[in-house]
Amino acid sequence: MSQTVQQLLQAARQQLAQLVPSSEASIEAQILLMQILDVNRAWLLAHATDVVPDQPVQDYTHLVQRRLLGEPIAYILGYREFFGLKLKVTADTLIPRPDTETLVEAALQKITQPWQILDLGTGTGAIALALARHAPLSHVTAVDASEAALKVAETNRQNLQLENISLLHSHWFSQLADQRFDLIVSNPPYIEAADQHLSQGDLRFEPLSALAAGEDGLADIRQIIAQAPDYLNDGGWLLLEHGYNQGEAVQDLYQLAGFRHIQTLRDLGDNPRVTLAQWP
Template sequence: MPCTVEQALTAAMARLAPSSDSAKLDAQVLLLDILDKPRSFLFSWPDYQLTEQQQLRFERNCQRREQGEPIAHITGTREFWSLPLKVNSTTLIPRPDTETLVEYALTLNLASDAKVLDLGTGSGAIALALASEMPAWQVIGVDRVEEAVVLAEHNRQCLNIVNAEFKLSNWFSAVVRQKFALIVSNPPYIEANDEHLQQGDVRFEPLSALVAEDDGMADIKQIITQARDYLTTNGYLLIEHGYQQGINVRRFFAQMSYINILTIKDYGGNDRVTLAQWTN
């Protein structure tokens, strides 16, 4: 028998509580996705009765969440920098900490028509956030996974952002004879034996987008090394990294002769993004 909004939420919260530390929010997000209503609807219409089909979908999605599947994969969307993005299991789910990179990139003193490159763009989150804020910038996002490029382009079209483009490229492999005032990246940086890979949402995300050799530093070092050939004089490179990697990232930037090296903390107070400038 179909139930009301209030009844559905109460049952879902009790069901999800043993497996989620955000059971109430999870239940609300899953129900709103099915109802296609704003959050205020849950409080304004607690006696609204779900159809049988809505109730079956809600129960099925709660079961998926109960088994640990990320909310973003169940709903197919995730908000980043206030942009609604389609997401799927071929890319990382955009995370709030990555907004630290976007926020700092926007403070840099770049030309109004600066060329920007986003390496390992995934869903296109970083590239589209920067392009939406700076409509005269020319932003290119690249990824070595074809499905990711298709997904990023879908998000670009849905958001009607005209100053970004996406292409298939293994880091710089398809970026030919171009120079950029800013290069940004959220590369794989987790060690292969990190216990967190067996916990939470990352269990459902592609390992290739998470794990790197050399204690998580392999891709970071490759980007720092190769970016020197693609940066304009006084161009910037911003890289997201693990909270314990700041000192190693700064050290390698210095070894590669970058200057003005700075690590920025995320909203939780952890080292998260390191910036450096190339002058040669």
């Protein structure tokens, strides 16, 4: 039976409303059909009564079913927008989130001259690539313990044609020898290992190693703060993303390690999300 663009969207919207709020269901239905037909939202609106051929209908139905099983939109599409950049994402990487843009904005405010920058646990390369794009005179070193994630980051680097960035296979600082940096940034794992959210929503599909960090979620943050002074130039900055309820604990860790000018910034939802500090 032939179906029009409008009929397909309506049916998908009703199905997806079982998974997400109706307003999001409408947007997701459009995004998935835009992917299949390789068109924009304006085209969908202008061609609402157009009949869609059978094969695209089947392909669209398949994508909707994947979404109904809970698979994140970003993994279905194979990309995610972050800080104005279109980034490839796979199941080997964490999906870049808007709240992490708070970290990028804070870092860019600190960069007033060509700096050596380090991004720990780069994943898709989202943070590192955003900094490389907007601080073109600086050089960014991006590391990750996952070789699969580094391949994704390298694809993104090539697609964006950014040359002021180097990718390195390293578990945090392990392969950095005696290198020093003016700015270190990281969005490390920070969810408690027993947190029930790890078995819900998008988190079910993302790599656990990029999400959970010990009993209190602070294991990796502790390690980074403790080791960072050996890799920071005098007056250098360390910026870390963390959980909404971890701001005070992260500030305490900075203070114990000897950092100064400690400050916590809030994300788009007004939650404490990024804590930064300067090495004396």
